[in-house]
Amino acid sequence: MTFEGGPWGIVIIISALMIQFFTFGLSGALGVLNIEFLDYFKASASEVSFVLALNYGVFLGSGPIVSFMMSKFSYRKIVLCGSALVVIGVLIVPLFPNLYVMYLTLGVLSGFGCSCAYIPSHTLSGLYYDKYRSLATGVATSGSGLGFAVMPVLTGLFIEIYAWKGSCIIFGGLCLHLFVFAALLRDPPMNTKRDTSDVLQNGNVAKTDDGHYELKEAYIKFTTNENGSLEDISDRNSIINNYDTHSPHLQGEKLHQDLPVVIVSETLPESAQHIYIFKTSDFSIYFINNFFWNASCSMIAAFAPEYFRLQGFTILDASWIMGGFGFGNFIGATVGGFLGNINGVNRIYLFILSCFLLGVFTLLIPLDQSFGYLATVSTLTGLVFGVILGLLVVVLADIVGINSLGNGMGYIMLSNGLGTFAGPVFAGMLIDSTNSYESSVYLSGTLSIVSGVVMCLIPLRQFFKCCVKTPVTINSKEDEISQNSLLNKKN
Numbered sequence: 001m002t003f004e005g006g007p008w009g010i011v012i013i014i015s016a017l018m019i020q021f022f023t024f025g026l027s028g029a030l031g032v033l034n035i036e037f038l039d040y041f042k043a044s045a046s047e048v049s050f051v052l053a054l055n056y057g058v059f060l061g062s063g064p065i066v067s068f069m070m071s072k073f074s075y076r077k078i079v080l081c082g083s084a085l086v087v088i089g090v091l092i093v094p095l096f097p098n099l100y101v102m103y104l105t106l107g108v109l110s111g112f113g114c115s116c117a118y119i120p121s122h123t124l125s126g127l128y129y130d131k132y133r134s135l136a137t138g139v140a141t142s143g144s145g146l147g148f149a150v151m152p153v154l155t156g157l158f159i160e161i162y163a164w165k166g167s168c169i170i171f172g173g174l175c176l177h178l179f180v181f182a183a184l185l186r187d188p189p190m191n192t193k194r195d196t197s198d199v200l201q202n203g204n205v206a207k208t209d210d211g212h213y214e215l216k217e218a219y220i221k222f223t224t225n226e227n228g229s230l231e232d233i234s235d236r237n238s239i240i241n242n243y244d245t246h247s248p249h250l251q252g253e254k255l256h257q258d259l260p261v262v263i264v265s266e267t268l269p270e271s272a273q274h275i276y277i278f279k280t281s282d283f284s285i286y287f288i289n290n291f292f293w294n295a296s297c298s299m300i301a302a303f304a305p306e307y308f309r310l311q312g313f314t315i316l317d318a319s320w321i322m323g324g325f326g327f328g329n330f331i332g333a334t335v336g337g338f339l340g341n342i343n344g345v346n347r348i349y350l351f352i353l354s355c356f357l358l359g360v361f362t363l364l365i366p367l368d369q370s371f372g373y374l375a376t377v378s379t380l381t382g383l384v385f386g387v388i389l390g391l392l393v394v395v396l397a398d399i400v401g402i403n404s405l406g407n408g409m410g411y412i413m414l415s416n417g418l419g420t421f422a423g424p425v426f427a428g429m430l431i432d433s434t435n436s437y438e439s440s441v442y443l444s445g446t447l448s449i450v451s452g453v454v455m456c457l458i459p460l461r462q463f464f465k466c467c468v469k470t471p472v473t474i475n476s477k478e479d480e481i482s483q484n485s486l487l488n489k490k491n
Helices: 006-043 045-061 063-070 075-095 099-127 133-174 179-181 196-201 236-246 274-279 281-310 315-339 346-362 373-401 402-434 438-457 456-469 477-486
Strands: 203-205 213-215 218-224 229-230 261-267
Touching: 006 075, 006 099, 006 133, 006 179, 006 218, 006 236, 006 281, 006 315, 045 236, 045 402, 063 075, 063 315, 063 402, 075 099, 075 133, 075 274, 099 133, 099 179, 099 373, 133 213, 133 218, 133 274, 133 315, 133 373, 179 203, 236 438, 274 402, 281 315, 281 346, 281 402, 281 438, 315 346, 315 373, 346 373, 346 438, 346 456, 373 402, 402 438
Parallel strands: 218 261
Antiparallel strands: 203 213, 218 229
């Protein structure tokens, strides 16, 4: 099978997978570290939960900021800077063991670093592919599940040997690998009007006397916003590098930097322009849905390890149970990406079903306290959570279109951040008031089911629009694809 992203597309997917492994692995490790923080600082559950809440909230809630940065700087530079923030934030913790310092370091500093590393790499994995976008993003997203599976277990082992301070130092060292995978990222090949083979056939490449080829003309693509002003989405060097890399005739050749260009104009959809994306009703529904299921999952990550410990398990056993959640997440993300790429599978319905199942499996957790039962339910919960993550980007593309994917991703990350910040805080307050960790489990399951109910509004809107036969205005071919993908696919 020929991958449309080419060899570099595969490199981007692997890099994005490993970046998510470390960034989400940090969040999974914090859930286990919470147990130690409760004992070490003798603080309440709500005070300790604020560390994880800030990390989650800033991690995912910084989406609009990182999205803006992505329009100004290269993806690689953003990820490299984010990697540095993650490492610094983790390594400072053992030097200043104070909850308020942790709010700043593990919470804000590392959280924003994770956001800078995660969002550009995850967006790139979708931009390199079109037909196989669902599968590509699903495989990349599986890195988050792998991180949740491995890092909590490693953290439990490190705590038993080196205590929690030593485990933070080791984890900071592991996060140095982020620099390696950040360096492998590069922007996708430019979508020019004609590819190299077309240029060759039309005589725009000439062979010189010494047997080399020279590119005589290329195309620079511009977009126009609603006010009619031009916004350059490429530059001359990008075109030259694109041809130099992908043309069999021009590979390795030094092209002229004074290359003549032809401007190609393309209208930028309104949904790609910041807050205007909320004029799309389905996106607003998706935004609310993301808030609820993220609040639910952040409660599990924050307090499930302590809940398992109170059932009589050791920290290491609790880590293994949480590792089951991460392993299920790893498998589910890949499965979700694969199913979303099958013709005839309605991705919206699959996403809704996964939200409901996430709530049901969460509500089953308190029914038994045996290790085998909890490990099984935890794995099933992680499995459906992984399916949700695997479909996250491709469902967003179905709703807003590929031109608005970057802007939509930023605001969806804001929704995720708000949910993951609110979840642990409310769960901690509930635990303090009821003196029961089971109450937070029931709240978590309920919120997941609510997220599925909210998401049902999208197919309901489409159903009623079809019934009343409301005419739909199609502004572009891409809008037509976006509209069709939200209806039942008939292939």
